[in-house]
Amino acid sequence: MSLTRRAVVTAAAAALLLAGCGTGTEEAPPAAGGGQAAQEKVVIDWWHIQNIEPMLPVWDAMAKEYMAAHPNVTININPLENEAFKAKMTTVAQSGEGPDIYQTWGGGVLQQQADGGIAKDITADIADWSGTFNPAALAAYQLGGKTYGVPYDIGMVGFWYNKDLFKKAGIEQPPATWTEFLDAVNKLKAANITPIALAGKAKWPGHYYWTYLAMRIAGLPALQEAATAKSFENPDFIAAGQKLKELADLKPFQNGFLGAPYDTPDGQAAAMGSGKAAMELMGQWAPTVQKDTAGDLGEALGFFPFPAVEGGKGAATEALGGGGGFAVGVDAPKEAVDFLKYILSAENARREIATGSLLPVVKGTEDAVTDPRGKMVVDVLAKATGFQLYLDQAYPPAVGAQVNDSVAELIAGTKSPEEVVKAITETAQSE
Known part of the structure; x- marks a missing residue:
């Protein structure tokens, strides 16, 4: 899946092209006149599968907003078709490297990535905001008492x-x-x-x-x-x-x-x-x-x-069912988690839900679902007595x-x- 699964899409359409796998920070050259070095530059590689409208332009806009507020951060976006993402992720995982933020559906695949040193344990990093998520939505990314990802969508x-x-x-x-x-x-x-x-x-x-x-x-x-x-x-x-x-x-x-x-x-x-x-x-x-x-x-x-x-x-x-989420690469800079906090804030979650393509994972945003088809799924999920990924x-x-x-x-x-x-x-x- 899935899956779209879980959010499955057609031809890849890049907004900002991938600069390369693996990332980190690099020190800027000295300021003109021999002054102090500028703020440390940070590059974040972000792979996601929302490569068509309506979500592609929404996340593109959020990345630009974040970069405008953090001039030292560059976010390289690589929007991929679902199957192309899986194939590319398998290849980079074998090399022991991966992007800083990438699509995940949780479960056994994420566990293997964690065991392989690709996915980072972000339990401590998100301790101050993990409580904002619907527990059922977050559960797929919690493995062995540790959290390796955060959800952006859930459904069935x-x-x-x-x-x-x-x-x-x-x-x-x-x-x-x-x-x-x-x-x-x-x-x-x-x-x-x-x-x-x-x-x-x-x-x-x-x-x-x-x-x-x-x-x-x-x-x-x-x-x-x-x-x-x-x-x-x-x-x-x-x-x-x-x-x-x-x-x-x-x-x-x-x-x-x-x-x-x-x-x-x-x-x-x-x-x-x-x-x-x-x-x-x-x-x-x-x-x-x-x-x-x-x-x-x-x-x-x-x-x-x-x-x-x-x-x-x-x-x-x-x-x-299940939903889409994001894992963080083991060597990702701290700004990667901060960026996730930004795009998954209640305000931005509402913008994402308003597209009609994602369902709520952030508590208190359920009323943002206005699409009749989304409400159909939400209503059935509300009555669910069990859930299988x-x-x-x-x-x-x-x-x-x-x-x-x-x-x-x-x-x-x-x-x-x-x-x-x-x-x-x-x-x-x-x-």
Whole structure:
């Protein structure tokens, strides 16, 4: 994920180009006339994935504001597309270096970066303002009693759907159970409407289905226990795969979905935004990406949580999700944390929320959500009784990647439900 995930976007558009990895400070040359040296110069390299409107210009403006108030600080911004960021971050992490501030989703990936000496323990650095964050939003970045990042967004994955297409197919209300969901898929197909848009090439969007089914059938504790025991060969997880196979066998996805990316004009989001598909299972960023790649469905776009599975141990009020955050490089100057305090102040958080692309993580800013689609997610999250971070972030990177790969193969019909859990288990045990 995700993910956008968690805030996933299209072509990279740089505002200020990256000057280079690794950063720090350098002393300015002596002042003219042999006077005292000028204030120490500081360079901050900032990598983020908000590389399109509306957030790209907002953060660009905030960086310029900070530099104007701190003339000795230069902030080099590198806005990257989601997958490009992950690939670039993997490369620099292997070298033992990294940017001063960078995108993170927390969980197992951040833990690996901390263990590898890439991410800094900022517990003490943010002690005076960590209490301003929603505890649930901050939790993903707190590992082993230490804090390695701060959130800028939180949300959940659910079904975004086209109300007009549902009405055309005779579906009166969003499905609340898995049986009702499959019935809705069949009704859409009967009306010659593509039920679901899916980015098979990207893989991570498919893992949402298996994860949610595992949550609904086995319950949240089972996923946590599996990670600890490094064994996913649980009958309930196999049942989750069987339910997903049941859906895939209905052929509910758009033509060519196996080769479809997520955030391009020929991808999943565009199929939704153009009205060519009735549903997509995606995070809170979905409306923004739909609009950017194809079009805005306006009031025709609705949202509903993943359905309950009859007889399952998990509750329909348990949510899968996460949000974007920022980690700080281990060698970053102190100004990096100060800059984060600036862009995540209550005042600036409100500016970010006002774009409609981010949801509140700073206490007291909830009323800044005016976008109807954002309110849909906030309302569902407010009723959540449990929360699971995306598995490809919650688990170590290799395990998360195996979840994505194996589930993609299950959806494609090349791997069985039993083979999925076996492959994930083998990868977990090899870590």
